[in-house]
């Protein structure tokens with residue numbers, strides 16, 4: 001499908017900014033992926049901020065599925081331009097399409113459901129990054145790292161299911177937790193907080209009724 005002039009102009013504007021942050025090699029790679037450019041346009045319209053994370057490798061993002069406008073993505077400055085582009089494609093999936101809440105409400109979502117959501121979202125983010133990697137690889141201009149080629153192969157042979165299984169055993173780059181351990185901890189924290197709040201409420205209403213009871217006793221005396 002041909003791009004409209006508005007989209008073309010938006011691409012030029014977005015890529016010029018990325019070039020200032022991440023260099024001309026990075027910008028040239030971004031130009032070669034229609035999927036990435038399309039996601040970048042969506043992110044721009046939402047006001048998603050893309051930041052350079054100086055002296056770091058890897059990437060991360062913050063977003064709230066209920067309001068995607070304040071989302072941001074941080075890309076480490078130390079990786080190769082191609083790795084940075086692949087990370088960007090991955091994080092864009094989270095901020096644009098992810099649905100896993102950062103602060104789950106244990107009254108509304110079970111632990112099992114929350115973990116399943118988080119792992120599913122991660123598998124979809126890997127699919128998105130793999131789609132972008134495939135577009136880049138198809139141009140014949142970019143040498144893919146072996147681990148990304150492996151993900152492309154996994155998706156071709158086993159699709160979403162296989163990537164989901166891969167996420168289940170994968171370790172996150174921050175800390176050495178699996179995704180289930182990490183999101184399990186987030187859910188458990190929310191659950192403990194909820195229990196504390198309930199206990200406090202119960203204690204307060206107990207105190208109140210005791211005071212009321214004491215008042216009626218003193219009146220009767």
Ligand SMILES: [Zn+2]
Nearest residue numbers: 090094122125
């Ligand atoms: Zn991810």
